[in-house]
Amino acid sequence: MDVREFCRVLVESNFGPFMGIPCSILKPLINYIEDSSSVKYYLTSSEGEAMGLAAGFTLSKKTPVVMMQNDGYGNAVNPLSSLQLLYRLPCLMVITWRGEPSKKDAPQHEVMGRTLLNLLSDFEIPYKVLEDDLDKLQKDVEEATLYTESRNLPFAFIVRKGYFSPYQSKGGNVPQDLYTRLDYLKVLEKNIDEKDILIGATGYCGREMHQSLKHKNKIYMMGSMGCAVSIGLGLAQEHPQRKIFVLDGDGALLMKMGTLSTVGYFHPSNLFHICFDNQMHESTGGQKTASPCVKFTDVAMACNYGTSFLITSPDEFKQLLDKIKNQKGPHFIHIKIKAGTLESLGRPCETPEEMKSNLMKSLVNG
Numbered sequence: 001m002d003v004r005e006f007c008r009v010l011v012e013s014n015f016g017p018f019m020g021i022p023c024s025i026l027k028p029l030i031n032y033i034e035d036s037s038s039v040k041y042y043l044t045s046s047e048g049e050a051m052g053l054a055a056g057f058t059l060s061k062k063t064p065v066v067m068m069q070n071d072g073y074g075n076a077v078n079p080l081s082s083l084q085l086l087y088r089l090p091c092l093m094v095i096t097w098r099g100e101p102s103k104k105d106a107p108q109h110e111v112m113g114r115t116l117l118n119l120l121s122d123f124e125i126p127y128k129v130l131e132d133d134l135d136k137l138q139k140d141v142e143e144a145t146l147y148t149e150s151r152n153l154p155f156a157f158i159v160r161k162g163y164f165s166p167y168q169s170k171g172g173n174v175p176q177d178l179y180t181r182l183d184y185l186k187v188l189e190k191n192i193d194e195k196d197i198l199i200g201a202t203g204y205c206g207r208e209m210h211q212s213l214k215h216k217n218k219i220y221m222m223g224s225m226g227c228a229v230s231i232g233l234g235l236a237q238e239h240p241q242r243k244i245f246v247l248d249g250d251g252a253l254l255m256k257m258g259t260l261s262t263v264g265y266f267h268p269s270n271l272f273h274i275c276f277d278n279q280m281h282e283s284t285g286g287q288k289t290a291s292p293c294v295k296f297t298d299v300a301m302a303c304n305y306g307t308s309f310l311i312t313s314p315d316e317f318k319q320l321l322d323k324i325k326n327q328k329g330p331h332f333i334h335i336k337i338k339a340g341t342l343e344s345l346g347r348p349c350e351t352p353e354e355m356k357s358n359l360m361k362s363l364v365n366g
């Protein structure tokens with residue numbers, strides 16, 4: 001489906017504005033909307049937040065479109081149940097179908113892929129699985145219009161992998177005079193001890209860490225977006241003799257930024273929280289995040305981290321690690337990077353359970 005046609009049909013039926021969190025399946029759609037001057041796009045930090053924003057537009061007599069991955073449907077469920085369904089605030093949810101049964105996909109999508117349609121039915125949300133046919137889309141939009149207008153409740157479109165045809169993004173003004181994530185990961189690997197633990201957030205950050213660092217004590221979070229630092233906090237509390245390095249992305253950090261206050265409250269001295277900030281959700285297609293307007297180092301200090309630093313070169317990073325390695329944290333390190341990853345970036349060959357077991361074995365051994 002051509003994204004211009006898709007937007008035209010929706011906008012002509014008075015759906016909009018558009019908001020949400022990206023998924024690689026939505027890459028052509030969101031990238032087109034980001035470029036477009038006629039379709040308004042609101043980036044958000046989580047799918048739950050997007051549902052709240054949508055409610056504000058519905059109260060203003062619009063019928064907003066909330067876009068999300070089915071993994072993010074989990075984040076949307078709370079406002080969906082106690083906001084949209086409770087107050088009868090219609091919107092159109094555009095939900096991707098990662099992990100569709102019988103189709104090959106990454107392991108983190110298995111449960112949501114299998115249960116998505118049942119979850120929608122349990123919420124009594126009518127849905128259409130979209131087909132690549134403009135007449136059919138027109139009919140589905142008419143049905144969604146009729147339902148949202150007559151019942152004042154949300155309607156969902158389910159989008160399969162490959163539904164949208166590619167769209168060449170114009171690209172934004174992202175900085176180029178910076179180093180890559182990999183430049184910093186190499187410095188990190190040379191400056192940590194064998195027993196230190198690395199936790200990589202979902203997105204390119206964790207996948208790159210997992211593939212390019214030989215360090216043994218590491219775990220990559222497939223999914224559970226925004227949870228890496230909470231996992232780090234738990235480990236830091238239980239293993240005070242180890243140093244815990246959490247490698248976050250700006251999108252993942254923004255999704256659960258409240259966690260910084262929990263870290264500050266419990267104040268683990270052995271936690272090193274590193275945010276690789278490329279100002280985008282790079283692994284889902286480079287859609288903007290709100291990071292350019294956020295001073296993460298100030299937020300960390302305001303949340304009671306012990307120290308916080310802004311880093312713009314691998315040399316600076318090395319000097320910083322030397323300096324703070326044996327100082328008390330929690331430490332926050334904001335690293336501005338340029339986009340770009342390994343050409344050969346793959347998916348881990350271990351299963352999530354194997355990754356977990358390897359880390360747990362190493363934790364038992366002191």
Ligand SMILES: Cc1ncc(C[n+]2csc(CCOP(=O)(O)OP(=O)(O)O)c2C)c(N)n1
Binds near residue numbers: 248283289
């Ligand atoms: C709750 C949830 N919503 C959406 C996604 C899809 N998703 C996977 S990675 C990612 C982007 C992460 O962005 P960032 O943390 O900035 O890391 P980068 O991709 O730039 O490495 C998104 C949106 C997800 N996994 N979970």
